[in-house]
Amino acid sequence: MDKKITLKTLRDMKGREKIVMVTAYDSLFASLFDEHVDVILIGDSLNMSFAGQDDTLSATMDQMIYHARAVGNGTKRSFLLFDMPFGTYGSKKQALKNAIKAYGQTKVDAVKLEGGKEKADIVKYLSQNAIAVFGHVGLKPQSARQEGGYSVKGKNEDEKRSIIEDALALETAGAVGLIIEGVKPDVASEITKKLKIPTIGIGAGVDCDGQVLVWSDMLGLYDNFLPKFVKRYIDGSGIVKDAIKQYAAEVKDVSFPNEKFTY
Numbered sequence: 001m002d003k004k005i006t007l008k009t010l011r012d013m014k015g016r017e018k019i020v021m022v023t024a025y026d027s028l029f030a031s032l033f034d035e036h037v038d039v040i041l042i043g044d045s046l047n048m049s050f051a052g053q054d055d056t057l058s059a060t061m062d063q064m065i066y067h068a069r070a071v072g073n074g075t076k077r078s079f080l081l082f083d084m085p086f087g088t089y090g091s092k093k094q095a096l097k098n099a100i101k102a103y104g105q106t107k108v109d110a111v112k113l114e115g116g117k118e119k120a121d122i123v124k125y126l127s128q129n130a131i132a133v134f135g136h137v138g139l140k141p142q143s144a145r146q147e148g149g150y151s152v153k154g155k156n157e158d159e160k161r162s163i164i165e166d167a168l169a170l171e172t173a174g175a176v177g178l179i180i181e182g183v184k185p186d187v188a189s190e191i192t193k194k195l196k197i198p199t200i201g202i203g204a205g206v207d208c209d210g211q212v213l214v215w216s217d218m219l220g221l222y223d224n225f226l227p228k229f230v231k232r233y234i235d236g237s238g239i240v241k242d243a244i245k246q247y248a249a250e251v252k253d254v255s256f257p258n259e260k261f262t263y
């Protein structure tokens with residue numbers, strides 16, 4: 001399909017065809033992914049895999065906008081989703097100001113924010129102001145410091161009920177899609193059945209309307225830690241290290257550049 005993926009496309013895919021989402025942070029990789037995926041998420045995970053930080057919390061609006069512009073330059077077809085960084089949507093006014101900044105300075109189609117029922121009024125306010133918003137429930141990486149790390153959610157009845165309530169509150173508030181991260185698959189499955197909007201899972205089982213993975217995890221480039229839900233489709237770090245090792249050796253032993261690579 002060559003046509004630009006819109007919100008309508010994603011809505012129509014629910015229950016018919018799985019939605020493929022991947023993160024990208026730059027034009028080069030986004031252009032490689034564009035033909036094969038439906039949604040590209042400019043995720044604040046870039047703060048870890050690109051900026052070398054321990055968590056996502058220090059990502060800034062300016063940093064996200066820089067990367068979102070690059071991704072926009074490399075893509076034609078995918079729906080582009082902008083991750084609102086930590087501390088940029090604490091109030092309705094602040095959220096709208098920053099979402100308008102993202103819309104104004106990049107080509108993104110929607111913004112994403114982490115949180116459940118406690119963020120419903122903000123999602124509603126953004127929706128009333130023509131911003132398309134994805135929610136993000138379950139494991140919320142921006143809560144890592146508050147929670148003392150990352151843990152799977154929905155393991156007991158209270159947690160399960162609370163996540164389902166979060167999802168329903170966000171849909172009622174006007175969210176157009178929902179990321180469900182790090183939850184037991186039965187919870188994600190129940191949410192997916194209850195909601196009209198598409199759900200995209202990451203570590204949430206197979207029943208969501210789509211799946212998202214962080215690109216550097218799925219290409220085996222990020223070695224720092226490997227969550228159970230990540231499938232490494234290639235050994236990216238091995239391939240890159242082998243290539244750079246060979247290049248270095250050839251420069252040292254003066255076998256590169258040979259005649260073939262010389263004008």
Ligand code: KIV
Pocket residue numbers: 023041042043044045046083179181202212214
């Ligand atoms: O920042 C990100 O990459 C994300 C995904 C984990 C969904 O939010």
